[in-house]
Amino acid sequence: MDTTWPVILDMDPGHDDALALLAALALLPVVGVSVVAGNQTVDKTFLNARRVLAMAGQSLPVARGYAKPLVRPLRTAAHVHGASGLDGYAFPPLPEDPAPLYAMSWLETVFSAQPHLNWIATGPLTNVAAFLLGHPHRRHQVRRLCIMGGALSGGNITPAAEFNFYVDPEAAAIVLASGLDIWLVGLDVTHRALLPASAIDRFRELRPPLGEMLWSLFQFFRHHEPHSRERGTPIHDVLAVMALVHPELFEWRETPLTVVTEGADRGALKPTDAGPPVHVAVNVDVDGALAWLDETLQRYRP
Ligand code: RIB
Ligand code: CA
Numbered sequence: 001m002d003t004t005w006p007v008i009l010d011m012d013p014g015h016d017d018a019l020a021l022l023a024a025l026a027l028l029p030v031v032g033v034s035v036v037a038g039n040q041t042v043d044k045t046f047l048n049a050r051r052v053l054a055m056a057g058q059s060l061p062v063a064r065g066y067a068k069p070l071v072r073p074l075r076t077a078a079h080v081h082g083a084s085g086l087d088g089y090a091f092p093p094l095p096e097d098p099a100p101l102y103a104m105s106w107l108e109t110v111f112s113a114q115p116h117l118n119w120i121a122t123g124p125l126t127n128v129a130a131f132l133l134g135h136p137h138r139r140h141q142v143r144r145l146c147i148m149g150g151a152l153s154g155g156n157i158t159p160a161a162e163f164n165f166y167v168d169p170e171a172a173a174i175v176l177a178s179g180l181d182i183w184l185v186g187l188d189v190t191h192r193a194l195l196p197a198s199a200i201d202r203f204r205e206l207r208p209p210l211g212e213m214l215w216s217l218f219q220f221f222r223h224h225e226p227h228s229r230e231r232g233t234p235i236h237d238v239l240a241v242m243a244l245v246h247p248e249l250f251e252w253r254e255t256p257l258t259v260v261t262e263g264a265d266r267g268a269l270k271p272t273d274a275g276p277p278v279h280v281a282v283n284v285d286v287d288g289a290l291a292w293l294d295e296t297l298q299r300y301r302p
Pocket of ligand 2 (some may be wrong): 017
């Protein structure tokens with residue numbers, strides 16, 4: 001696995017997406033971000049991605065993706081991420097976006113310029129599925145696709161489904177059947193790797209105003225994320241970045257998977273005997289993950 005290949009991120013920031021973006025920027029050759037509707041509307045996830053990049057001093061492209069799932073109405077998560085999608089911090093104003101980019105054309109531009117790419121997806125898979133459907137000739141260029149989504153057991157938006165796969169189950173099923181080298185991190189492990197309050201407090205040691213931003217955002221998130229516990233808060237999407245840079249910190253199972261698209265189990269991840277195998281995380285070295293995140297964020301110290 002080669003992490004020197006350029007990296008593209010598809011996200012729906014979102015508090016954990018924001019932390020995942022900062023981790024990726026610190027470690028990987030990120031060439032840009034596409035945003036998708038999920039935690040909030042695409043207008044809000046677009047603004048939030050631009051806000052986080054600006055706070056990190058990065059001027060990478062942000063491309064606007066789909067405003068709704070492939071075939072069903074959008075369901076957002078304002079109860080978790082707030083009305084803005086990134087509540088908890090008063091971001092400074094941003095200049096008007098000088099040259100709006102759109103995800104499908106931006107992705108084609110990026111893929112035409114690179115022989116291979118690594119791809120990290122941390123929101124509903126609408127953009128990823130749409131691009132793969134419309135650009136099958138680009139599939140072979142994806143080295144690894146690391147996804148935060150799904151759950152082999154349980155759920156967080158219904159008892160059976162994880163939010164990203166619930167919002168766009170058709171897209172998730174298309175991507176899991178695509179044959180790409182997929183590394184899937186679901187709630188089975190993200191609900192174990194909880195970030196303690198002490199680690200959130202250490203965000204304030206990072207360079208201003210980024211440290212204050214992260215601390216304020218996670219003060220909000222830790223009180224709104226449904227799986228937050230006394231021992232800590234989930235960092236979901238951050239683990240999709242870790243899956244690319246440190247797959248050895250997970251225990252993986254390799255099996256074909258599909259996603260239920262109808263009925264009460266909509267969005268549920270199910271093993272199937274048809275289709276290509278994907279790697280799905282079944283355990284994680286929690287101490288190793290928290291130590292890795294702490295070390296990664298040191299790159300943002302004053
Ligand atoms: O279920 C957790 C996932 O849904 C994370 O990606 C979070 O950001 C939300 O999008
Ligand atoms: Ca997300």
